[in-house]
Amino acid sequence: MSLPDLLALLTTSINNLTAQYASAGHALPSLDTPYDSKSPAETFRLGNPAVVDATKEIIAAASQIIVAVRDPVVGLFLSAHSFNVPACLRVASELNVPEILREAREQGASAEKIASYSGVDAGLLERVLRLLATHHIFREIGPGIFTNNRVSSAMDKGKSVKDLLERPGERFSEPQSGRAAHVEFLADECFRSASVLADTMRDPKASTPLLQAFNQPPTANLFSFLETSPARLGRFSIAMDVTMTTNQLADGYPWVNLATGDKKLVVDVGAGMGGYIMGVARQLGSSDKIEFVIQDREKTVVKARKNWEEHLPEVVTKGLVKFEPQDFFNAQPSRSAPVSVFVLRHILHNWPNAKATQILRRLRDAASAETQLLIIDRVVRPASLVESAHPEIVESIPGAKLAPAPAPLLPNWGVAGQMMYHYDLTMHNLLGATERTVDGFVALLRGAGWELVRIHRDPHASQSSNLVARPLL
Numbered sequence: 371m372s373l374p375d376l377l378a379l380l381t382t383s384i385n386n387l388t389a390q391y392a393s394a395g396h397a398l399p400s401l402d403t404p405y406d407s408k409s410p411a412e413t414f415r416l417g418n419p420a421v422v423d424a425t426k427e428i429i430a431a432a433s434q435i436i437v438a439v440r441d442p443v444v445g446l447f448l449s450a451h452s453f454n455v456p457a458c459l460r461v462a463s464e465l466n467v468p469e470i471l472r473e474a475r476e477q478g479a480s481a482e483k484i485a486s487y488s489g490v491d492a493g494l495l496e497r498v499l500r501l502l503a504t505h506h507i508f509r510e511i512g513p514g515i516f517t518n519n520r521v522s523s524a525m526d527k528g529k530s531v532k533d534l535l536e537r538p539g540e541r542f543s544e545p546q547s548g549r550a551a552h553v554e555f556l557a558d559e560c561f562r563s564a565s566v567l568a569d570t571m572r573d574p575k576a577s578t579p580l581l582q583a584f585n586q587p588p589t590a591n592l593f594s595f596l597e598t599s600p601a602r603l604g605r606f607s608i609a610m611d612v613t614m615t616t617n618q619l620a621d622g623y624p625w626v627n628l629a630t631g632d633k634k635l636v637v638d639v640g641a642g643m644g645g646y647i648m649g650v651a652r653q654l655g656s657s658d659k660i661e662f663v664i665q666d667r668e669k670t671v672v673k674a675r676k677n678w679e680e681h682l683p684e685v686v687t688k689g690l691v692k693f694e695p696q697d698f699f700n701a702q703p704s705r706s707a708p709v710s711v712f713v714l715r716h717i718l719h720n721w722p723n724a725k726a727t728q729i730l731r732r733l734r735d736a737a738s739a740e741t742q743l744l745i746i747d748r749v750v751r752p753a754s755l756v757e758s759a760h761p762e763i764v765e766s767i768p769g770a771k772l773a774p775a776p777a778p779l780l781p782n783w784g785v786a787g788q789m790m791y792h793y794d795l796t797m798h799n800l801l802g803a804t805e806r807t808v809d810g811f812v813a814l815l816r817g818a819g820w821e822l823v824r825i826h827r828d829p830h831a832s833q834s835s836n837l838v839a840r841p842l843l
């Protein structure tokens with residue numbers, strides 16, 4: 371590993387990034403100002419592959435430089451101590467600190483003032499916020515005085531502090547609150563489960579880390595556990611919606627072509643609130659060529675219907691979407707028309723191979739020769755240069771092969787691509803499940819009567835990819 375090589379890469383990528391912004395006439399968003407997801411500089415960043423690539427290179431090179439120069443023992447102790455970040459993030463979100471600071475404006479607020487809304491210990495809250503400010507989440511602009519910055523304001527739930535305090539059951543009712551819901555879910559259910567990973571790994575009789583951490587019976591699972599608490603279930607449903615990209619039509623699946631010709635039937639299996647399909651339906655506009663079915667557990671289907679009636683009522687009124695309580699381990703209902711597309715978004719990664727195979731077999735049994743299966747999940751890449759134990763298979767599937775990051779960066783982009791490895795372990799901790807590599811998907815699908823035909827990779831290397839499969843005949 372060579373520091374001058376890393377520095378050269380860093381310099382080139384910073385120059386590329388600033389040139390992209392300059393040529394588009396945007397200023398790089400400042401770390402000190404609040405996040406505005408709709409501002410042109412933020413939307414420009416997401417839709418621009420050159421900016422995405424430069425950003426990945428900067429993060430990967432800078433992180434590698436830090437590891438190269440830091441005392442390894444200090445590095446280890448810092449890594450082992452990083453649990454304080456989610457612990458403090460949960461405090462900040464649950465005590466509505468981003469919203470209190472939004473209302474306090476530029477002059478900020480003292481820890482005492484922030485603590486007065488909830489009655490917590492002001493001295494302890496000051497220390498919590500200082501740890502976060504040291505990680506560039508909030509700013510400490512005077513001793514014990516804090517303001518939002520670009521990162522902390524991204525978890526603003528979008529409501530007045532008065533509303534949040536008077537109606538805590540509606541904390542996540544604004545669309546932008548999904549980011550805070552996701553942070554709280556990670557910092558609560560996911561973080562507490564992760565803390566017992568080593569204990570459960572070493573005990574062959576142990577259930578999943580989640581069941582152990584929350585003292586649940588072995589017959590429970592994440593979903594039945596969430597249903598025991600309306601607050602947890604509500605937060606989870608909203609937290610899942612935020613993982614959605616905003617332009618489903620550009621993610622690789624040819625929805626626009628599907629909406630031509632004969633009428634098609636699309637079944638979203640385990641659809642949650644139905645947000646993915648809602649995005650598709652909204653962007654296809656007035657098309658009445660596709661009929662959608664939203665399937666999930668009964669309680670979630672009730673929430674999904676409410677969500678659609680509120681946010682896309684015209685499609686509900688026209689009868690173009692149906693809401694179907696359905697256990698995906700059971701046979702699909704028989705239908706008068708064949709299903710064109712089964713969608714499995716963030717479903718297979720919730721289940722170990724044996725269970726995922728059962729879900730896929732149920733869909734295969736209900737598929738016609740023309741039915742397509744659209745899987746939306748993260749595709750894990752090994753950290754090694756060689757990505758697959760079966761290069762010939764990967765070569766034959768369009769989109770399966772990925773270019774490695776430029777040397778001396780880790781081939782998988784190291785820390786710049788770390789999100790998928792976190793979610794991979796979170797799937798284990800919550801459900802005894804897994805994200806999958808290309809090899810893993812090929813084998814799983816084959817074992818259940820499907821063939822992987824193409825992958826449309828997520829360019830950010832952190833979000834989900836679209837994988838299309840067809841029945842093995």
Ligand SMILES: C[S@@+](CC[C@H](N)C(=O)[O-])C[C@H]1O[C@@H](n2cnc3c(N)ncnc32)[C@H](O)[C@@H]1O
Nearest residue numbers: 593610640641642666667670696697698715716
């Ligand atoms: C991670 S969420 C994904 C939701 C949605 N597809 C999305 O992308 O936002 C998993 C979903 O699977 C549903 N689910 C869990 N077990 C199920 C079962 N046996 N039958 C049907 N749905 C189930 C959950 O209720 C939840 O909505």
